[in-house]
Amino acid sequence: MGAIHSDTAALIRKLESIAPLAPDEKAALLRLPLRLKTVAADQDIVCEGDTPSECCLIVEGFACRYSLTAEGKRQILSFHISGDIPDLQSLHLDVMDHSLGTLVPSKLAFIQHDDLRSLMRNQPRLGDLFWRDTLIDAAVFRQWLVGIGRREAYGRIAHLLCELLVRLRAVELVEDHAFNLPVTQAELGDALGISTVHVNRVLQELRGENLISLSGSSLKVLDWEGLQEAGEFDATYLHLVKKEAL
Amino acid sequence: MGAIHSDTAALIRKLESIAPLAPDEKAALLRLPLRLKTVAADQDIVCEGDTPSECCLIVEGFACRYSLTAEGKRQILSFHISGDIPDLQSLHLDVMDHSLGTLVPSKLAFIQHDDLRSLMRNQPRLGDLFWRDTLIDAAVFRQWLVGIGRREAYGRIAHLLCELLVRLRAVELVEDHAFNLPVTQAELGDALGISTVHVNRVLQELRGENLISLSGSSLKVLDWEGLQEAGEFDATYLHLVKKEAL
DNA sequence: CGGTATCTTGAATTCGGTCAATAGTTGTGG
DNA sequence: CCACAACTATTGACCGAATTCAAGATACCG
Numbered sequence: 001m002g003a004i005h006s007d008t009a010a011l012i013r014k015l016e017s018i019a020p021l022a023p024d025e026k027a028a029l030l031r032l033p034l035r036l037k038t039v040a041a042d043q044d045i046v047c048e049g050d051t052p053s054e055c056c057l058i059v060e061g062f063a064c065r066y067s068l069t070a071e072g073k074r075q076i077l078s079f080h081i082s083g084d085i086p087d088l089q090s091l092h093l094d095v096m097d098h099s100l101g102t103l104v105p106s107k108l109a110f111i112q113h114d115d116l117r118s119l120m121r122n123q124p125r126l127g128d129l130f131w132r133d134t135l136i137d138a139a140v141f142r143q144w145l146v147g148i149g150r151r152e153a154y155g156r157i158a159h160l161l162c163e164l165l166v167r168l169r170a171v172e173l174v175e176d177h178a179f180n181l182p183v184t185q186a187e188l189g190d191a192l193g194i195s196t197v198h199v200n201r202v203l204q205e206l207r208g209e210n211l212i213s214l215s216g217s218s219l220k221v222l223d224w225e226g227l228q229e230a231g232e233f234d235a236t237y238l239h240l241v242k243k244e245a246l
Numbered sequence: 247m248g249a250i251h252s253d254t255a256a257l258i259r260k261l262e263s264i265a266p267l268a269p270d271e272k273a274a275l276l277r278l279p280l281r282l283k284t285v286a287a288d289q290d291i292v293c294e295g296d297t298p299s300e301c302c303l304i305v306e307g308f309a310c311r312y313s314l315t316a317e318g319k320r321q322i323l324s325f326h327i328s329g330d331i332p333d334l335q336s337l338h339l340d341v342m343d344h345s346l347g348t349l350v351p352s353k354l355a356f357i358q359h360d361d362l363r364s365l366m367r368n369q370p371r372l373g374d375l376f377w378r379d380t381l382i383d384a385a386v387f388r389q390w391l392v393g394i395g396r397r398e399a400y401g402r403i404a405h406l407l408c409e410l411l412v413r414l415r416a417v418e419l420v421e422d423h424a425f426n427l428p429v430t431q432a433e434l435g436d437a438l439g440i441s442t443v444h445v446n447r448v449l450q451e452l453r454g455e456n457l458i459s460l461s462g463s464s465l466k467v468l469d470w471e472g473l474q475e476a477g478e479f480d481a482t483y484l485h486l487v488k489k490e491a492l
Numbered sequence: 493c494g495g496t497a498t499c500t501t502g503a504a505t506t507c508g509g510t511c512a513a514t515a516g517t518t519g520t521g522g
Numbered sequence: 523c524c525a526c527a528a529c530t531a532t533t534g535a536c537c538g539a540a541t542t543c544a545a546g547a548t549a550c551c552g
Binding site: 430431432442443446447449450 | 529530531532533
């Protein structure tokens with residue numbers, strides 16, 4: 001229930017990856033009241049049609065946004081990791097037009113809209129920063145559009161893996177080009193608009209070419225240059241502060 | 247060069263479609279300095295890699311955002327109409343991660359970032375409204391993701407036509423379920439991730455079922471209910487003020 | 493140690509793509 | 523007002539990436 005500073009740390013780390021933070025801004029963030037909650041895997045956090053009065057910060061875990069079509073097909077719209085606030089948009093869009101759910105057991109922190117609003121009133125630069133965050137969100141959607149619309153499965157998967165590597169690295173969840181990818185092949189397919197079977201085959205291709213190794217949920221990028229080429233990946237669209245090489 | 251009130255009117259009309267505007271907010275918008283420009287069809291307004299210092303309001307015309315892949319394939323990311331500011335994001339994302347271009351001869355009005363910033367400082371509610379606009383933008387991207395990822399060509403086209411009808415109607419550019427669609431079949435294909443040839447065939451299907459009629463660039467929706475069903479269309483994601491029927 | 497979820501593999505199928513050629517349209521200049 | 527040029531729409535034949543269906547093989551979990 002009570003908020004501990006270490007939970008806000010995930011948010012601060014994430015925000016610092018997309019813009020510098022002043023000390024008083026950090027302090028203001030740390031004062032943000034959080035309602036902590038631990039949820040199991042595959043649980044909905046917010047559903048299409050809901051009108052939330054709080055936002056959800058992912059402290060630890062993995063989540064995704066998704067929509068379902070009439071025929072019951074699922075399209076995953078984005079993946080979210082530690083530090084993300086996937087439903088930040090609910091601040092200005094009353095009704096959810098998609099759902100948000102966990103992929104693994106996760107630690108969440110809910111923040112009241114009102115608290116966010118007064119935070120942004122007192123720290124306008126933080127308001128701009130949150131806006132920026134939602135804009136980067138949109139940039140990711142655009143990139144996915146290009147992938148799904150114009151790249152074939154091979155490049156799509158490569159691109160997604162590149163994106164996850166860079167985003168996870170930005171919040172220090174990558175070590176030696178390896179990270180935890182708790183996503184089934186079916187979920188990858190739902191994200192990339194391809195079938196599970198095909199995801200499987202393409203992953204084998206990527207492994208066969210020694211671009212990645214994948215055992216269980218731990219993924220290691222063996223050939224970062226090669227994987228970027230395969231996915232035509234250019235991290236510019238993530239608008240990170242550090243444009244670190246490698 | 248000089249700005250005339252009637253140009254800002256397009257913006258006001260659009261903003262009022264997504265939230266109510268107070269009189270003093272309208273007045274502040276009308277005071278916004280505009281740099282007018284008329285451009286021909288198929289001209290780039292802003293290019294990937296640019297770092298604009300102004301935003302582009304579309305007064306009249308039709309524009310689209312797009313990206314090109316290494317193999318030269320184009321993915322159109324969104325269409326934009328009178329009242330839209332397609333590159334509003336450049337306020338907070340310095341580098342363009344995609345391009346913006348006209349589809350037909352268009353009347354544009356450029357607004358300095360600085361002018362927008364001071365406007366939003368004086369009228370915080372307008373700042374929120376612009377933020378909301380970029381969030382709706384993102385909602386449209388998400389909807390396109392669902393379409394391209396999980397719907398087949400038939401539903402995709404139907405959905406896009408529904409979206410355009412509703413958005414154009416919101417800015418009073420639809421009369422009797424008919425509107426001007428100055429988009430070639432090749433461009434539709436680039437937007438929907440399908441080939442020109444297939445766009446052609448699907449359009450014929452839609453005509454064959456008397457859902458639409460299309461002659462030249464003027465499109466008329468003959469069966470609005472049917473078209474919505476065909477595209478599984480639900481306008482909620484556009485977050486318009488008026489949830490008008492029909 | 494079963495039971496369920498996930499991953500693999502193969503074969504047949506299909507939606508949509510590519511190639512290529514034929515109509516229509518539109519715009520321009522003479 | 524006509525003719526050419528250039529773009530856009532339409533059609534047909536063939537192809538191929540990815541899907542679907544179906545069946546095993548592994549892995550994970552209580």
